[in-house]
Amino acid sequence: MAGDFSRQLGTGDMGRRKSWWNRLHIDPTMFFLLVLLASIGLFVLYSASGQNWNMVYRQATYFGLGFFIMFVIAQFHPRWFQMAAPWMYGAGVVALLLVLLIGVGAKGAQRWLSVFGLFRFQPSEIMKLVVPMTMAWFLASKLLPPRFKVIVASMAIIFLPTLMVMKQPDLGTSLLIAASGLFVLLFAGLNWRWIALALATVLAVAPIMWYGVMHDYQKQRVLTFLDPESDPLGSGWNIIQSKTAIGSGGVEGKGYMQGTQSQLEFLPERHTDFIIAVFAEEQGLIGVIMLLLLYLVIIWRGIYMASRARDTFDRLVGGALVVTFFIYVFVNIGMVSGILPVVGVPLPLISYGGTSIVTLMAAFGVLMSVYTHRQV
Amino acid sequence: MSFALKDGRIEKDIFARRAVLASVFVFILVCVLAARMIYLQVVQYDVHASKSENNRVQLKPVPPTRGLIFDRNGVLLAENLPSHSLTIVPERVDDMGYTLALIDTLIGLTQEERARFEQRVTQWRKPYESLALKYRLTEEEIAKIMVNSQFLKGVQVEAELVRHYPQGEILAHVLGYVGQINEREKQRLDARRYKATRRIGKIGIERYYEDLLHGDVGYQKVETNAQGRVLKVLEKQNPVPGRNLMLNLDVELQKIGFEAFNGRRGSLVAIDPKTGGILAMVSSPSFDPNWFVLGISHERYNGLRDSLDVPLFDRATRGQYPPGSTMKPFIGLAFLEAGVTNWSETIKDPGWYMLENDERVYRDWKRTGHGDAIDLEHAIIQSCDTYFYEMSVRTGIDFLEPFLSQFGFGQNMALDVGNALPGLLPNRQWKRQNRGRSWYAGDTLNMGLGQGFMLVTPLQLATATSVYAARGKWQRAKLVQYIDGEKLAEETRPADVEIKNPKDWDRMNHAMEEVITHYLGTAKSLRRGLKYTLAAKTGTAQVVGIKQNETYDSEALAERQRDHALFMAFAPVDDPKIAVAVVVENGESAGGVAGPIARKVMDHYLSKSNVSEVADGR
Numbered sequence A: 001m002a003g004d005f006s007r008q009l010g011t012g013d014m015g016r017r018k019s020w021w022n023r024l025h026i027d028p029t030m031f032f033l034l035v036l037l038a039s040i041g042l043f044v045l046y047s048a049s050g051q052n053w054n055m056v057y058r059q060a061t062y063f064g065l066g067f068f069i070m071f072v073i074a075q076f077h078p079r080w081f082q083m084a085a086p087w088m089y090g091a092g093v094v095a096l097l098l099v100l101l102i103g104v105g106a107k108g109a110q111r112w113l114s115v116f117g118l119f120r121f122q123p124s125e126i127m128k129l130v131v132p133m134t135m136a137w138f139l140a141s142k143l144l145p146p147r148f149k150v151i152v153a154s155m156a157i158i159f160l161p162t163l164m165v166m167k168q169p170d171l172g173t174s175l176l177i178a179a180s181g182l183f184v185l186l187f188a189g190l191n192w193r194w195i196a197l198a199l200a201t202v203l204a205v206a207p208i209m210w211y212g213v214m215h216d217y218q219k220q221r222v223l224t225f226l227d228p229e230s231d232p233l234g235s236g237w238n239i240i241q242s243k244t245a246i247g248s249g250g251v252e253g254k255g256y257m258q259g260t261q262s263q264l265e266f267l268p269e270r271h272t273d274f275i276i277a278v279f280a281e282e283q284g285l286i287g288v289i290m291l292l293l294l295y296l297v298i299i300w301r302g303i304y305m306a307s308r309a310r311d312t313f314d315r316l317v318g319g320a321l322v323v324t325f326f327i328y329v330f331v332n333i334g335m336v337s338g339i340l341p342v343v344g345v346p347l348p349l350i351s352y353g354g355t356s357i358v359t360l361m362a363a364f365g366v367l368m369s370v371y372t373h374r375q376v
Numbered sequence B: 001m002s003f004a005l006k007d008g009r010i011e012k013d014i015f016a017r018r019a020v021l022a023s024v025f026v027f028i029l030v031c032v033l034a035a036r037m038i039y040l041q042v043v044q045y046d047v048h049a050s051k052s053e054n055n056r057v058q059l060k061p062v063p064p065t066r067g068l069i070f071d072r073n074g075v076l077l078a079e080n081l082p083s084h085s086l087t088i089v090p091e092r093v094d095d096m097g098y099t100l101a102l103i104d105t106l107i108g109l110t111q112e113e114r115a116r117f118e119q120r121v122t123q124w125r126k127p128y129e130s131l132a133l134k135y136r137l138t139e140e141e142i143a144k145i146m147v148n149s150q151f152l153k154g155v156q157v158e159a160e161l162v163r164h165y166p167q168g169e170i171l172a173h174v175l176g177y178v179g180q181i182n183e184r185e186k187q188r189l190d191a192r193r194y195k196a197t198r199r200i201g202k203i204g205i206e207r208y209y210e211d212l213l214h215g216d217v218g219y220q221k222v223e224t225n226a227q228g229r230v231l232k233v234l235e236k237q238n239p240v241p242g243r244n245l246m247l248n249l250d251v252e253l254q255k256i257g258f259e260a261f262n263g264r265r266g267s268l269v270a271i272d273p274k275t276g277g278i279l280a281m282v283s284s285p286s287f288d289p290n291w292f293v294l295g296i297s298h299e300r301y302n303g304l305r306d307s308l309d310v311p312l313f314d315r316a317t318r319g320q321y322p323p324g325s326t327m328k329p330f331i332g333l334a335f336l337e338a339g340v341t342n343w344s345e346t347i348k349d350p351g352w353y354m355l356e357n358d359e360r361v362y363r364d365w366k367r368t369g370h371g372d373a374i375d376l377e378h379a380i381i382q383s384c385d386t387y388f389y390e391m392s393v394r395t396g397i398d399f400l401e402p403f404l405s406q407f408g409f410g411q412n413m414a415l416d417v418g419n420a421l422p423g424l425l426p427n428r429q430w431k432r433q434n435r436g437r438s439w440y441a442g443d444t445l446n447m448g449l450g451q452g453f454m455l456v457t458p459l460q461l462a463t464a465t466s467v468y469a470a471r472g473k474w475q476r477a478k479l480v481q482y483i484d485g486e487k488l489a490e491e492t493r494p495a496d497v498e499i500k501n502p503k504d505w506d507r508m509n510h511a512m513e514e515v516i517t518h519y520l521g522t523a524k525s526l527r528r529g530l531k532y533t534l535a536a537k538t539g540t541a542q543v544v545g546i547k548q549n550e551t552y553d554s555e556a557l558a559e560r561q562r563d564h565a566l567f568m569a570f571a572p573v574d575d576p577k578i579a580v581a582v583v584v585e586n587g588e589s590a591g592g593v594a595g596p597i598a599r600k601v602m603d604h605y606l607s608k609s610n611v612s613e614v615a616d617g618r
Helices: A002-011 A028-048 A053-075 A078-102 A123-140 A148-166 A171-187 A192-213 A216-226 A237-249 A275-307 A312-336 A354-372 B008-043 B045-056 B096-107 B111-122 B139-147 B168-175 B183-188 B204-208 B210-214 B251-261 B298-306 B324-338 B376-381 B385-395 B397-405 B428-435 B441-448 B458-469 B503-517 B554-560 B590-607
Strands: A104-106 A109-115 A119-121 B057-062 B076-088 B131-134 B155-164 B178-180 B199-201 B218-224 B230-237 B245-247 B266-271 B278-284 B347-349 B352-354 B361-363 B371-374 B480-483 B535-541 B564-571 B578-584
Touching: A028 A053, A028 A275, A028 A354, A053 A354, A078 A109, A078 A123, A078 A148, A078 A312, A078 A354, A119 A123, A123 A148, A123 A171, A123 A312, A123 A354, A148 A171, A171 A312, A171 B008, A237 A275, A237 B008, A237 B045, A275 A312, A275 A354, A275 B008, A312 A354, A312 B008, B008 B045, B045 B057, B057 B230, B076 B096, B076 B139, B076 B168, B096 B131, B096 B139, B111 B131, B139 B155, B168 B204, B168 B251, B168 B278, B199 B204, B199 B210, B204 B210, B251 B266, B251 B278, B251 B590, B266 B458, B266 B590, B278 B458, B324 B376, B324 B385, B324 B397, B324 B458, B324 B503, B324 B535, B324 B564, B347 B385, B352 B385, B361 B385, B376 B385, B376 B503, B385 B397, B385 B441, B397 B441, B458 B564, B458 B578, B503 B535, B535 B590, B564 B590, B578 B590
Parallel strands: none
Antiparallel strands: A104 A109, A109 A119, B057 B218, B076 B131, B076 B155, B178 B199, B218 B230, B245 B480, B266 B278, B266 B578, B347 B371, B352 B361, B535 B564, B564 B578
């Protein structure tokens, strides 16, 4: 592999001189956008954590680790991902099965797997990367746009891990896994008729989900979402407080570290899932629009990078990961601002938490890889 | 398309189209989010801004500091001590059983504390109001709670000022006490003024002067966090502290009086005739008022309530006794005023008296009688009943009742003693209304001896004695001398008692002096060591009040059937500085039991050099 690697570096450039960035397999534009986003993340976290330097240091460490992992992954040629994808998928499904059987966790959910008691990891997080890779691997070998049999097989690939994660239960992650897989299908040219059919199916299946599959806490979240005022001190508290935080920020915001909703602890989970409310309260509409624009630019750049990739597998993986990243953003801000149910999705690269940062940066590593290993 | 060949260019085109669609799709969703933010932050800004402000800022009422109470010499009688209490907001506690168990293991809870708390949880209260679990925490206990505060949601250590009565039981009935505001009081109180107040005066001065002692609530506009903890005071309006009271009472005198009873049931009231100031007001036995401040346990309360000696009962203001012969000086004046006799007329006393057309024999306390020539002076000195029978009949109820009424009998004339009972001064109308019979001559005879229907409270007897000592000049009895250094407002006084011949005061005083000094005087035992002139009258009252169905053990019954011993006195005779009334329940001997108690108080008071000095109000 090391030989491969150096050959790739040494002889890859045919037409033009390779830039220093390209040798590192890093897209400088995306790199700076990510650094900018991470900086904003640390900046907000300092306020949201109640001026807790410890937390900021730890988050900075996660970012360091995340960027390192991105860098390492970017060095791999995409064909390694393509080769490894089905194996990783198999291992991932086994790991999810083990989670359901012997997993550890808290608050009624089993999400972690303890490895010989040495460390714990969350297989569902890895599946966020592995499912789109496997889908891309699968579809890359098929004639595109995919035909019916292929679509059925794809659905199986997507929903096996999705349902297993939903069983843990972890609704937010399972939805993101499903989305990441489905985006591959969409990018592979899934016929619009099938998309329409799928939407119709979802509408039909929803009641079955409600009565058969969903846990009480999930139902409660939906009910609370529909009418948060019905339980203002209980499950509706979070949403009411976050809406108040956002709304009271106004156009200009209350000022950095001046958000009363956040600083006086009315806002729950303010340094994790609800951190956008802190940002919106303190920086106001102007700040929020700037942040949304930053996300938009990152995603557009990501889609561009994916579309410039070497082959179908690379493009599908890259495209799906970028759009999944956006789904994170949309679901998080949507839930905190009260237009989506509360499903426990962090705001990418802003919310506090190592797992999310590492997974996301690994995804960007894959994106960097497919972009920088292209034949020009 | 029939050949299943992969074509990189087609796939790339598909991807490119889908990528453009995805970019547009993402842009639209970003716009949705932006629109939502605009809706919340611009359209609904006002709603959310005020919600956030309401979250942040709370108006907290601040309780005023309760006014202090001092005795006439500035000795502190009621103070406010800082106390750290462990309080719980039940609404914030997830698992009360666990919380209580943890507190118990940390600092220990008595059965009593638990019971009291559980009782309070079930009682009416404001939502989210904290309830006290344990009072007077030590530094160590506070530390233990603080260290474990993360496991004790809804549990707080609150500092508050708690009323304390350093004099304890000797002043319990006079001062009264404060206690937890109950639901009924809540209805009556000004909700705004009492917004932050937990306790209210229940009896005694604490109740009567509640309005002045309480002060006025203050407010703090505070910034609180979601847990309700105050982080910053934004604005404040200080509470107006309650007003300080300085009493006429002399705590040393009170103490001597209380201890003189040595646990016996009875009461003593001492009044300065010049001002009406109550110098001492004892009710024995008593209780520690501090027990009530923080909530008394059922056990302890039941003990007090069920005690045969009824320590909770304020005998001084609510104990109504037949005055017996202590009435004789007043009634004697009535005879003179009615003109039915004079100082020189004598009658024969065979030891009994009979009315015409009545077979009943009215006996003198002395079976053998007081001799052939008893005048008014000796009727006072020896407490001759026959003389008073005779003269009462001559005078009649229609003169006697209004005359005695001038001394305040049958009414509560005290200025600032709440809840004092009026006693009973009967007349024809009263008897018809309450007994359904007309007034008999025998009733007048009984009344001439201070028996029969007539009832007085020790406070009333002392007031009448004081008015008598001042030769009819009225000063209403009053506990408080100064309010915040300002003299108690001048009250409306009853009309002074005026008699036709003022010399009669001197003659009567002389007779009362001889009650002590004459060898036949009923209180001649008090003569020993007397350093001032003392006018007095003894009295005994038959106990009639024991109901047949009450079960007392025989020994207690026997003791409780004995006569009450009464005593009224003032001194010095020419310039009265103190007037005293004493009742010793079942004391039997007025001169031997009640008299010495009065003397101890007067001895002390008159031996002080500063008697006539008026204490200043600070």
